[in-house]
Structure formats: structure tokens, C-alpha cells
Amino acid sequence: MLQVSRLTKRYGSLTALIDVSFSVRPGEILGVIGPNGSGKTTLFECLGGVLPADGGSLLRDMRPLTAAERTATVFYLPDLIAPWPTETVGWALRFVAGFWGPAPKIVADGGVGVRPETNSHVPKLGSDSEAIEDTVRRLELEPLLDVRIGALSKGQRKRALLAIGLLTPQPILMADEPFDGLDLRQTREVAQTLRHYAAAGRTMILSIHQIADAARVCDRFVLLSGGRARGEGTLAELGALASSRGAAAGSSLEEIFLALT
Amino acid sequence: MRSPEGAWRWLLAKEWRELIASRAWWVLLFAIGPLVGVSFIGAVRTYAELSGLNGAAAGVGEAFSPLVGVWAPTFSACELAAAFLLPFVVIRVVSGDRQSGALKLELQHPTSSFARMTAKATVLLAAWMIASAPPIVAIVLWRAYGGSLYPPELATVFAGHGLNAALTIGLAAATAAIAEHPSTAAILTLTVTVGTWIVNFIAAVQGGNWERAAGYTPTAMVAEFQHGLIRLDVVIVASTLAFLGLAIAAVWTRIGVPVRRRSYESMIAASLAAAVTMGSTFASASWDLSENRANSFSRSDEVALKQIREPLRIEAHLAPEDPRRVDLERHALSRLRRTLPKLQVEYVAKTSTGLFEQTAAHYGEIWYELGGRRAMSRTTTADGVLETIFALAGVTPPPQVEGDVFRGHPLAVPPRGAATIFYGIWPALVVAGAFFVHRRHS
Numbered sequence: 001m002l003q004v005s006r007l008t009k010r011y012g013s014l015t016a017l018i019d020v021s022f023s024v025r026p027g028e029i030l031g032v033i034g035p036n037g038s039g040k041t042t043l044f045e046c047l048g049g050v051l052p053a054d055g056g057s058l059l060r061d062m063r064p065l066t067a068a069e070r071t072a073t074v075f076y077l078p079d080l081i082a083p084w085p086t087e088t089v090g091w092a093l094r095f096v097a098g099f100w101g102p103a104p105k106i107v108a109d110g111g112v113g114v115r116p117e118t119n120s121h122v123p124k125l126g127s128d129s130e131a132i133e134d135t136v137r138r139l140e141l142e143p144l145l146d147v148r149i150g151a152l153s154k155g156q157r158k159r160a161l162l163a164i165g166l167l168t169p170q171p172i173l174m175a176d177e178p179f180d181g182l183d184l185r186q187t188r189e190v191a192q193t194l195r196h197y198a199a200a201g202r203t204m205i206l207s208i209h210q211i212a213d214a215a216r217v218c219d220r221f222v223l224l225s226g227g228r229a230r231g232e233g234t235l236a237e238l239g240a241l242a243s244s245r246g247a248a249a250g251s252s253l254e255e256i257f258l259a260l261t
Numbered sequence: 262m263r264s265p266e267g268a269w270r271w272l273l274a275k276e277w278r279e280l281i282a283s284r285a286w287w288v289l290l291f292a293i294g295p296l297v298g299v300s301f302i303g304a305v306r307t308y309a310e311l312s313g314l315n316g317a318a319a320g321v322g323e324a325f326s327p328l329v330g331v332w333a334p335t336f337s338a339c340e341l342a343a344a345f346l347l348p349f350v351v352i353r354v355v356s357g358d359r360q361s362g363a364l365k366l367e368l369q370h371p372t373s374s375f376a377r378m379t380a381k382a383t384v385l386l387a388a389w390m391i392a393s394a395p396p397i398v399a400i401v402l403w404r405a406y407g408g409s410l411y412p413p414e415l416a417t418v419f420a421g422h423g424l425n426a427a428l429t430i431g432l433a434a435a436t437a438a439i440a441e442h443p444s445t446a447a448i449l450t451l452t453v454t455v456g457t458w459i460v461n462f463i464a465a466v467q468g469g470n471w472e473r474a475a476g477y478t479p480t481a482m483v484a485e486f487q488h489g490l491i492r493l494d495v496v497i498v499a500s501t502l503a504f505l506g507l508a509i510a511a512v513w514t515r516i517g518v519p520v521r522r523r524s525y526e527s528m529i530a531a532s533l534a535a536a537v538t539m540g541s542t543f544a545s546a547s548w549d550l551s552e553n554r555a556n557s558f559s560r561s562d563e564v565a566l567k568q569i570r571e572p573l574r575i576e577a578h579l580a581p582e583d584p585r586r587v588d589l590e591r592h593a594l595s596r597l598r599r600t601l602p603k604l605q606v607e608y609v610a611k612t613s614t615g616l617f618e619q620t621a622a623h624y625g626e627i628w629y630e631l632g633g634r635r636a637m638s639r640t641t642t643a644d645g646v647l648e649t650i651f652a653l654a655g656v657t658p659p660p661q662v663e664g665d666v667f668r669g670h671p672l673a674v675p676p677r678g679a680a681t682i683f684y685g686i687w688p689a690l691v692v693a694g695a696f697f698v699h700r701r702h703s
Contacts, residue, residue, distance in 0.1 A: 048365075048369065048517075049369070049516060050365055050368075050516045050517055051516075052519045067517075068371060071369055071371050072371070075369055076369060077366075078365050078366075080362070081361065081362025081363070081366075082361050083358075083363035083366055084275070084279075084361065084363050085361050086278075087282075095271060095275060096366075098271045099272070099275075099367075100268075101267070101268075164366065168369075
């Protein structure tokens with residue numbers, strides 16, 4: 001679906017990303033895993049067009065995406081923001097659905113997530129309110145609809161932000177630390193919701209520093225450390241790679257990460 | 262994805278909600294009522310006294326124009342609000358998205374940052390129009406007192422303050438977009454405002470190019486509109502600077518664009534604006550919409566002046582701070598420039614005050630040169646200047662026409678009820694509105 005090719009970003013003399021390359025497959029949840037300071041947020045901001053990259057490109061069918069194509073393809077949900085703090089969660093969701101246009105409808109069988117850019121079928125777009133209701137229900141936001149975003153707790157704000165991201169129509173959603181601030185139960189429920197949307201056709205790239213959370217939700221992983229991609233693949237593929245470097249067979253994701261970084 | 266047109270309507274609605282949720286906006290609304298009230302009540306009292314109220318000599322107020330006597334001071338409150346309150350509203354609306362992180366989300370929509378900035382500017386201009394309600398209340402009160410209204414001059418004053426507000430919006434939007442923090446933006450905006458005052462001060466002392474530059478500062482622009490004068494070059498320069506500010510704001514609110522490129526694009530926009538500004542100096546059209554023709558000679562004098570086809574050169578040996586030079590400029594030369602396009606004026610002085618030049622040879626002389634003929638006069642009144650020019654041109658001075666003389670609209674009425682409205686009802690309405698809106702938001 002997409003390829004990130006040799007992405008490089010420098011802040012003065014500090015190189016935050018060095019030739020980072022990986023691929024993104026349709027409908028998958030790709031976890032970008034790395035410790036704090038490994039360059040995950042910088043990577044997402046470059047891919048989302050928030051930061052200008054110093055080198056590399058985002059390719060689709062081996063062709064670099066233009067800025068307009070990137071805007072139509074990728075939506076980046078940053079961490080640590082409280083957008084429109086004086087507005088209620090309900091208003092923010094209506095605004096996002098209205099501003100970006102009709103959100104995709106999740107059909108009754110839980111199947112097709114219809115997106116004009118990605119799906120060759122006739123689009124079955126749901127009304128804004130249907131999409132909002134579905135997202136609100138899945139993320140348990142009903143009690144928060146009339147609460148101002150600026151008054152939400154960290155975990156509540158994270159769920160509201162995820163709802164905002166899920167209501168946007170771009171086929172790829174990049175979320176920075178989607179589980180940060182959530183308790184264990186909420187983490188499981190949010191993971192389930194993300195899996196539901198991925199199953200419906202939406203591709204997700206998640207930046208996660210808690211490896212246990214990543215193992216719970218992601219299909220494939222990109223291991224990032226020191227601004228470099230140290231490995232890419234499914235758990236089995238990364239396990240094999242780690243084994244070839246001396247790690248014990250059947251290692252957990254944590255052990256694989258330690259072996260490869 | 263939603264079309265840019267559909268999305269723009271959502272943006273407009275969002276910006277409006279952001280505006281009414283901001284405390285800066287309610288403070289502006291709250292303050293502008295009493296500010297206008299103080300100015301209006303003081304102006305009406307003075308006007309009434311000059312018109313014969315409380316035993317003052319009746320007839321002093323004859324030839325007194327409501328434009329100068331009431332509306333210029335009343336609307337000066339708007340100038341204060343535009344300089345010291347409006348920038349904070351603009352900065353709140355422009356910086357708020359960046360501070361909250363909403364900018365990172367909104368800029369991922371295909372709508373251009375120019376469209377976003379246009380939505381903000383539209384809402385801010387609407388906000389300014391709402392904040393202009395107290396002067397409108399003052400106009401209604403004046404009419405209720407039996408005062409005379411001349412709509413063209415009132416519309417000119419409104420337009421001048423609207424243009425001044427647009428300039429403030431452009432400036433504050435640009436600083437808010439460039440500066441990382443709203444407080445830095447506020448300091449930068451006020452620095453520019455104070456900077457224009459410094460230009461005015463230096464112009465008064467130095468004259469020359471400073472004087473020409475000072476003609477385009479917001480203070481000078483508003484003063485002209487307040488006297489019922491619309492100059493095309495001033496309108497072009499002010500509009501261009503307002504658009505430049507918004508363009509720079511749009512350039513700097515974009516995400517994912519290197520600082521070098523944004524600087525380059527800003528410089529291109531500034532260069533284009535400079536070119537338009539330079540070009541506008543050739544636009545000499547102007548319209549005097551004051552009822553008393555405060556910026557024009559009488560119609561018969563203008564007809565006579567238009568018979569003069571040759572270039573007229575005036576050399577005035579007067580220092581910038583000499584009151585005679587101020588008189589000459591205000592009452593004669595500014596009017597002459599509007600009537601004679603081929604007029605060239607040059608001031609000659611060695612000092613700024615002229616105090617130590619009084620005994621110097623030729624100081625105080627005003628030389629007129631037309632078609633090789635020269636004449637000297639020391640008079641600085643409009644009549645004296647015209648007399649010299651007509652004599653030099655061999656044009657017979659026209660007889661004074663009775664209809665040309667403005668007789669004024671004296672009104673000896675105290676400002677009844679104004680204090681209750683501006684100091685009581687208006688603030689109460691604003692507080693109630695703010696309470697209602699914030700309760701709805703919480």
C-alpha cells in the first residue's frame with residue numbers, strides 16, 4: 001500500500017531519523033515500537049506532513065506521494081494535544097465528521113469499511129451521525145459528549161482523540177501513543193475497537209512505547225531505536241531475525257526488541 | 262472528503278464559536294461601550310456649550326460640524342479599541358489552534374491555509390462590526406436629541422475605522438502566526454503600533470520623507486477618514502498591508518514547510534505589497550465626503566483653480582514644527598494637492614523647530630512659481646494662499662457664493678440617557694451575553 005523510503009530528519013546537529021524504511025500493507029495494524037526518544041513521534045510528524053523531512057519519501061506504487069495525495073491518504077493523530085478545548089466532545093466529533101466529510105459506514109456484518117480512495121466497490125457511505133454514534137459507542141464516550149475537551153482527564157481525552165481520528169476519511173490512520181493514559185481495561189477495549197476498524201478495511205500505524213500493548217493489537221511491527229529501523233515484520237518474522245542474531249527461539253516481543261536494538 | 266467550499270462553512274462556524282468562547286472578545290465588547298460613552302458624552306456636552314447651552318454665547322457653535330465636534334471624538338474610542346484590545350482577540354483566534362494542537366489536525370484537510378486565514382479574518386471583521394454597536398447607539402441617541410446627521414461623512418468614518426481594524430487584524434494575525442507564543446505576538450503587535458507613533462513623532466520633527474511615510478500610518482489614515490476624506494492611495498496601501506498580514510499569517514501557519522521556504526514566500530509577498538504601495542502613490546484620486554467640505558476649497562475656488570494648467574511649484578521656508586507650517590499644510594496645501602495634480606511642494610528649513618531661524622534670511626517666506634513667474638507671500642491661510650496663486654496665474658478670484666458657506670448645525674442639548682446606556686445597560690448586556698455563552702460551553 002505505502003512504502004516509507006530512507007526517511008531522514010535532522011534537528012541542527014542532531015539526527016533524529018536515519019534512513020528509516022518500511023512498508024505498510026492494506027488493512028493491517030502496524031506498530032512502530034521504540035523506547036522514549038527513539039524517533040517515533042518525529043517519524044509520525046514527518047509522515048503526517050507536520051514536520052518537513054530532510055530526506056526520503058513516502059511512496060505509493062513506487063511513486064512519491066504529492067502533498068495533496070498524502071493529505072488524502074494519511075491522517076496523523078498526535079499525542080498530547082487538546083484540540084478545541086472550549087468545545088464539548090460531541091461538538092468536536094460533529095465538527096470532524098462535517099469538516100472532513102462523511103465517515104465510512106461499518107456495515108452490519110462488521111465487514112467492509114468503504115473508502116472511496118481504496119475500495120473499488122460502490123461506496124456505501126454512512127451519514128455523519130451514524131458514524132459518530134458507532135464510534136462513540138465503541139469508545140464509550142456517551143457520558144462525555146457534553147463535557148468540554150479542556151476538562152477531560154488524560155485517558156478520556158485520549159479516547160476522544162481516537163474517536164476524532166477514526167471519524168476522518170483517510171484510508172490510513174497514524175496514531176501517536178494511542179494507549180498512553182489508558183488503564184488496562186480501557187487499553188483492551190480500545191485495542192478491540194482498533195482491530196474492528198482495521199478489519200473493516202482501515203489501515204493503522206500506531207506508535208507505541210509499551211511493548212505489551214503493541215503485542216496485543218498489532219499485526220506487524222517496525223522496531224525503532226536511535227532513529228534507525230532495526231527490524232520489520234510479524235512476531236514470527238522478527239523472532240526468526242532475532243534468532244539469527246543469537247536470541248532464544250520463541251522469544252517474546254520484548255526479548256526480540258532487546259535482541260534487535 | 263468534504264469539498265473545500267463545504268469545509269469552509271464548517272471552518273467559519275468553528276471560528277465563530279472560538280471567538281465567542283474567548284474572554285478577550287468579551288473584554289473588548291465590555292470595554293468599548295464605556296469608552297465610546299466617555300467620548301460621546303464629553304463631545305455632546307462641549308458641542309452643547311458651544312451651541313449656547315448653560316448661558317454660553319450662542320452662535321459660537323455656528324459652523325460647528327457634528328463630524329468634527331461629535332463623531333471624530335466619539336469614534337476615537339474605536340481607534341483605542343483597535344490598537345489595544347482587538348489585537349488580543351485576533352491573537353487568541355489565530356494562536357488558539359496552535360496552542361491546543363487543533364492546527365495539526367485542521368491542516369491535514371485539503372483546505373488551504375489561505376482559506377483558513379480568510380475564515381478567521383471574516384469572523385474577526387464580523388466581530389469588529391458587532392463591537393461597533395456602541396457608536397451606532399451614539400448615532401441613534403444624537404438623532405433622538407435632534408442632532409443633524411450627514412450619512413456620507415458618517416459612512417466615511419465607519420469605513421476608516423473598519424480599514425484600521427482590518428490593518429490590526431492583518432498585523433496581529435501575522436505576528437500570532439510567526440511567534441511561537443501569544444504573549445510574544447502581543448508584544449510584537451504593540452511594538453509595531455508604538456513604532457507607527459514614533460514615525461509620526463519623527464515626521465513632526467524632521468519632516469521630509471518621514472512626513473510622507475507618516476501619512477500612511479493608521480493614526481494618520483484614521484484622522485483623514487474622521488475628517489470625511491477618502492484618499493485612494495491610503496485605501497490601497499491600508500488594504501494591501503492588511504492582505505499582506507493575512508498572507509504572511511497563512512504562510513506561517515502551514516505545517517511541514519521549512520522555515521527557509523516560509524521566509525522566502527513571506528519576502529515575495531512583502532515585495533509584491535511594496536510594489537503595490539509604491540504604485541499607489543501615483544493614485545491621486547480622493548473624495549471629500551464631509552458636509553462642510555473640510556478638505557476642499559469652495560466649489561467656485563476649485564473651478565477657478567482648475568483653469569490653471571501649468572505646473573505650480575511652492576517652496577515654503579518653514580521648519581517642520583513651526584505652527585505656521587502646520588496651518589499652511591492643513592488649511593491650504595492639503596486642499597491644493599487635491600485640486601491641482603501638477604503641484605510640487607518643497608519645504609526648506611535648517612532646524613526642526615525654526616526657533617533659531619526666525620532671523621535668518623528668507624525664513625517664513627513662501628515662494629510660488631508658475632510658468633516662469635514667481636511671487637512671494639508669508640501668509641499661511643487658505644484665502645491668502647489662493648489670492649497669491651490667482652494673482653500669479655492671472656485668474657480672477659471668484660466671488661464668494663452664499664451656498665458655499667457651511668452654516669453648521671448647533672445643538673444645545675445635554676447627553677440625556679447616554680450615561681445609563683453606555684455605563685449601565687451595555688456592560689450589563691455584555692456580561693449577560695458572556696455568562697450565557699460560557700454556561701452553554703461548560
